[in-house]
Every structure is written in structure tokens, then in C-alpha cells.
Amino acid sequence: MKTENKQDGFISGTAASSGVAKGLVRIIQDEKDFSSFQAGEVLVAKITNPIFTPIIFLACAIVTDVGSRLSHAAIVARELGIPAVVGTENATKVLKDGDIVVVDGSKGVVHLLT
């Protein structure tokens, strides 16, 4: 697993659910941030667990700092058929709200467009 910084234009992690999606980044630290999430955005979080489940259903892709192919985010993403890249180590630090990214869940890469 390798994580590049933002200047390199991509972040990598574990490919957890295949597919490609493009969207705006929304960083969700905890449930207090749920109200800022808009359907169709890319959910970027440290980890996800059951409390995140409703947000995952609204997301077009998931990116997490921590996790494996067996973590909750990965499992739910596969069920929904949306791309997920987990275990990036620092996506929540490198990305910021409103960034446009392309999440490639097959290769485990998040491309930063802006």
C-alpha cells in the first residue's frame, strides 16, 4: 500500500470494491457532520462503522484512511456496487471538502482533478 501526497495528483490504498466514480469530496469525521453530506458525493472518512451506513447509501464512492477489504465500508460498498478505496492512511488529511476526485475502486486509486 502506498499513499502519495496531493501534489502528485493521486492517493492510493486497498482496492476494496470495484468500479469508477467521479464526485465532490465530503469529509465526514463523525455523525455530527452527516448534515453536510449531499447525495452523490464521495464519502471520505477515517473509518466507517454501522453509524455511517445511511451515509454510505447516499455516496457515489467511499475512501477511508483505515480499513481492509473486510472492513465495514468495503463490505457495504460491494453490496451497493459503488467503488471503494480503503486504508489510504491519510485521505482525510490530504483531501478537502469540495475537491473533485475520480475513485477507481478496481485499482485502489483516487485521482485528484482539482
Next chain:
Amino acid sequence: MKNYRWVGNLYPDWFRRPASPLERTWRWPLALKAAQRFVKQRLGITIPDNYYIPKDGRLYLRTDYYRLLMQWGTLAFLFKFIRRLSKEKQNFESEVLPAYKALLSSWRQESQTFKDMNTAEIWQWMKSIMEVDVAYTVKIVYVGTYGFLFDFLLAQFYKRFVKDEPDGYHALLAGFPNRTFEMNAELFRLSRIDKENQSFGVGFPDFLTNFGLEKSDWELALPVLGEYPPAIMHLIDSYRIHPELDPTLRLEKAKAKRKEKYMYALGHLKYAFITKPVFRWIVRWAQAYVPLRETRQHFIGAATYFLRQGLKLLGERLGVGQEKIFFLEKSEIDEAVRGGINLLNLKQVSDGRYNLWLSQKEHIPNEDRK
């Protein structure tokens, strides 16, 4: 810390944050003891007493697994595990989960009478439900091991014997209703009802009752989903704007894709005359257990919400504060409820520990290791 590893590295979804002193001195010891008893009884394996240690608020587990294997119980372990293949699913669905749901329902009712109870009664009530809750949590966690095992077996089999992309097996495990789906289907249903309508007025509190117990970690000090009604309202509004995200339609789509993928895989097996029955067997059990793996996540430690309600009231009555009670140890609350401790000192202690907890949050073990 030789032979111990932070559980956050072993199982990244839980135990990420440092535990509050109350979590560490109350639920942890009870849950870890309950796990020991369960594994001994169900699989005949003895887990040593020192299999875990807390350090800087975090949980570390032993990593010298070979010691666990050096006992008679392990000889029959695999046999016992496989023998219970059909029983565990049935046991979870027809006994464990219904019984636990009934308990949650009665705890909800009882917790509504907190205001009429004295401090000692509330604390006693909480201690008794904690004992029961950890015993159920262990059973609920255990059924997930079958889901993880068959997910792994299917992945390995698919990669080696099906002429398809390695991740193709994901579609075989999707499209089954589970607790996650039910929760979102209910949010979607509410989004179709006008907020002024009486049935929305009934449906929204019902949603909080049924699905509001979701936790963000295994931790008494952290709020659960039901404590954020505005966040839930926002989710309903999102579905109102985006009806195309209807969970039922997505489930149906996944189900159709699953059936299609199954037929595809059967037709693209290498050495089909041998591998076909094995493939069918693995898929059958993977599809039986994988939905349970997701459902059980929602019921792990679901009594947290009721315990938090009682503890917050206790914090108020003891003068420590609703949110600082979690930074006392169990023995200190025992003592305070008995009236054998200076409450002013107690407040200072909890304030100090809260600050320590905040600083511990900044030091994540695997980041320190780099």
C-alpha cells in the same frame, strides 16, 4: 509490548479511539471474560487470562497464537466449527437475535422509568443489563466468523477456478436483505411521506427506536445515532431529493446481477466436473452467512444507548456532569453511589482524565510506529 498488538491494527473498524476509563474498567473486563467463557464452551479452547492488556487507553491482544494451538481442544476445533455450520445460522436467527431484540425492547421500557429510580437503583439496573449485554455481544460477534471464513474461501476459490476477474465473486454476495438495507429502506419510506403527515410523526420516532442504537465505536462515552435526530432528518431529506437512490430498487438490481453472475460462474469453471459441487457448497454457505455478518454489526453492544442514558443521569446526580461520568472508573462510581467518596474530588478526577483522554486521541499507535 512484545507479543501484543493493538487491536486497531488487527480489526480496523472498532477500538480506534482510546477507551474512556469507564469503558476500560467496566465493559472491557466483562466482555473479554465472556469471550473466554464462550470460546471454551463452544470450541473447547482455553484462552489465557493475560490475552489482552490495556495501554494508554487502548486495547492490545496477544499475538503468539501458537500457544493457543498447543492444547487438546484445538484437535477437535475444526470439526466442531464445521459441525455447527447449519446450527449457528439457525441459532442466530431463531434464538439469539429474537431474544436480544426482546431484551432491547424491555430495556427501553425500563430506562424510561429512570427518573423515578434512586441513584443506587439506576446503577444496579445498569450493572445487571451490562452483564447480559456482553454475553449476547459475544454470541453475535461469533456468528460473523462464519461469514468471514466463507467470504475468504469463495474469494480464493473464485480466483483459482473461475475464468473471470478475481473480484467477480463480489456480485455473488450482494442483493440479500440485511439490517443495513432495512434501515435505509425505512429512511426512504419516510422520505415519501409529507413531514406534516401524522404517519411521519409516528414513523420518525419509530425509526429512532428501531435503528437509533447504531454506534460509532465500542465506547460508552460516544453518542449513538439516535442522539442526532437532525442528522437523520437530513438523510430523509436527501432521499426526498433523490428518489433514484431507492434502496429496494438497488437491492433488486443487485439480486438480478447475483443470479446472472452465478450462472456465468457455473459456466466458466475450470475442471468443472470436480469443482462444480465444491463451488456450489461454498456459495451456498457464503450466501447464508454473509448477510448475517452485516446484520450482526448493528446489534453488537446495542445496549450502549440505554447505558448512556442512565450514566448521564447518574453524572448529573453525582455532580460530575453528564459527559464526564464516562471518565470515572467503575469502582469509583460504585463508591460514589454508596456515598463513600467526596463528590468534589470525583469531579476533579473526571475532568483530569477527560483531558488525558483528549491527548491520547492524538497518539494513534500505528502512526507512532512509523
